[in-house]
Amino acid sequence: MKHLLLFIAVLGLSCKQKKKYHDVEKQNEIVQQDTLVNSVLHWQGKLNKEYANPETSPLPDRYRKDFESLDFFKPDVNYIVIADLERTPEAIPFMMPTTTGRKSKEVVYGILTFVLQGEKHQLEVYQNRKLMLEEGYRDYLFLPFTDESNGEETYAGGRYIDLRIPEGNKMQIDFNKAYNPYCVYNKKYSCPIVPSVNNLNVKVLAGVKSFQSDNK
Template sequence: MKQVFLYLAAWCITLTAHAQDAYKDSIDHFIADYVAKHQVVTGAEKQYFRFFPADEHYRVIARFQKETKSDWFPVPTSNGKPKQYRIYGWLLFTLNGSQQKLAVYQSQFLLQREEYFDYLFLPFKDATNGKESYETGRYLDLKTTDIKNNTVVLDFNKAYNPYCAYVSTGYSCPIPPKENHLKIAINAGEKQFAREH
C-alpha cells in the first residue's frame, strides 16, 4: 500500500511539473510573439524589453460583476486629451492572500469599430510602478467572450506597457483610474523598458 501511495505521489508531482513547464512555455511564446509584432519598438531596440519570469501564481480566476450604471466618463491620457470610457464590469479575485478588485472598461471610440465590438480594456497600477515596471501603469486586454459563467481568467503574466513607455510623443495613452490602483505588487508581465525615451 505504501508503494502505491509513493507511486501516486510521484505521478502527481510529475504531472504538476509538466503542467508548469507547459504554462511557462505558453507565456514565453506569448512574449516572443508580442516582441516580434510590436509596432513601436523595432530593430535593435527590441533588446531593451524586460519581463518578469512567468509565474502561474499571477494567473487567477476572477469573479465578474456587471456594472449597472455604465455612463461614459473621461479618462485622462498621457497627452492631456481625455478619452471616453465606461465601466463594463468588475473583476473580484484573491492575490497574495488578499481580496482585490479591478474595473474593466469599454472604449467609446473602439466600440464604433466592428472589429473591436467585444474588446475590453483593463489598465492598472500596482506597487511595482516606477521601480520594476513602467511608472504610469500597465494594461491587459480582454474580450466579452472571455467571460464565462461570470468568471474570467486574469493572467498578469500578459500585462504590457502602453506605447508611451517607449516614446514621449505621438501617442495618447490612458492613465489607469484610481479604482484600478492596486496596493500589492504584481511581479508579472512586462517590466520597465531598459532604455529611457
C-alpha cells in the first residue's frame, strides 16, 4: 500500500511537471506572437509618419493634407514565414522595367523557398547594382511580388517588401510589411514592375491595402 501511494504521488508530480512545461511552452509562443505583432504595428506607425511628412512622403499635397493613416490589413502572424535562401552568385545583372520606361539595373541575389497557406512557393529576391554601393544600403534586398489579391483588396501591380542580407541561409519574410510602390500615390515616381516569375498563386491579405485614390 505504501509503495502504491508513492507511485501515485510520483505520477501526479510527473503530470504536474508535464502540464507546467506545456504551459510555459504556450506562454512563450504567445509572447513570441505578441513580439511579432508589435513589430508590425511599429512598422505601420513608422510608415504613416513617413507618409505624413512632406519631406519624405510620396503623397501629393491634395492627399497628404488630410492624411491620417494608410489602410492596413490587421497584423497576422500566419503571413510571417521563414524561407530557405539559395544564393545565386553567378547571376547576370539585368535591366528591370519600370512604370515610366526607365530601367533599373538589378541582379538576382537569390531564390527564396517557403511555405505559405500550406503550399510551397518560390520568389526571386533582387539587389540593385547602384544602391548596393551606397552607405546604409549595401545589404539591402528588394522583394517585389504579385498575388491573387491584386486588383481587389490590394494594388493591381503588386507590392514590395524590403529585406536585408542574412548571415546564414534562412530569411524571415513578413508579408505584413508589404507596401505599395510610390507610383500608386504619385505618377511622377518610377517604380520597378514586378517580374512575372514572382507571382504567388494565393491571396496575401497582409500589409498595405489598395490606396483609396486608385479608383478616382
